Amino acid sequence: MTDPSARPLRVAVAGLGAIGKAVVRHLVAGLPGLVLTAVAGRDRAKTEASLRELGADVPILPLERLAEQADLVVEALPAAAFDAVARPTLAAGRMLMAVSAGALLGRDDLIDLARQSGGRIVVPTGALLGLDAVAAAAEGKIHSVRMVTRKPPKGLAGAPYLVEKGISLDGLNTARKIYEGPAREAVRGFPANVNVAAALSLAGIGPDRTTIEIWADPGIDRNRHAIVVDSDSAWFSLEIANIPSENPKTGRITAQSVIAALRRLRAPLRVGT
Helix, strand or coil: CCCHHHCCEEEECCCHHHHHHHHHHHHHCCCCCEEEEEEECCHHHHHHHHHHHCCCCCCCCHHCCCHHHCEEECCCCCCHHHHHHHHHHHHHHEEEEEEEEHHCCCCCHHHHHHHHHHHEECCCCCCCCCCHHHHHHHHEEEEEEEEEECCCCCHCCCCCCHHHHHCCCCCCCCEEEEEEEEHHHHHHHHHCCCEEEEEEEHHHCCCCCEEEEEECCCCCCCCCEEEEEEECCCEEEEEEEEECCCCCEECCCCCCCCHHHHHHHCCCCCCCC
């Protein structure tokens, strides 16, 4: 009988922005036990150009067909396109690696679909840190989780919350708190900025009890996240300052987190929870 783990895991990538291109680049260079089999992009001409640039010779498929060519689909899309790849991937019993963690909040239907089909949803750590400690603390009782995010104003520009509230960050010359409240509402208002808050809430006590402050700070050039967790097993605080990628809304380490998660799938040694 052939060991299924001996066969390379077929990986498709949905979205070729800053994150998707980095993932494809590493898959082309070689990740043990993994092989790139397909991609999807919103603009076919740009996707073709990206594949030539990356030296990847794989088919470009519609989002809903990626699961036909893959065991695992990496979702690196705008949140609005999440369902177009998530539902067919899970319905096919495949694994979905979801970068848009915020799109999972309140989506028990997708979790049920994965359970029924034999699919699986994996959320990489992304631009945060310490999710292993949060998940471990959640095995006991977590009293509170608080997060403070600070970003340069250009990394927050165009967020739906700012548009809805008529908040302009143009010419900002001092740090300004623009949101404080539950992670659930933060994800709705800043879908391209705080997927980290969604991942944190999923690892811990949920999006309604996880609180977050969001600051626009013209005095910094990195995306900063600080979390404080109080539980019956430990009190801990963690802070990270991420260098933005070519997309100012996304830190470079987000793509590296996806790549690390992919590498762990077939690694003979896994470190961390």
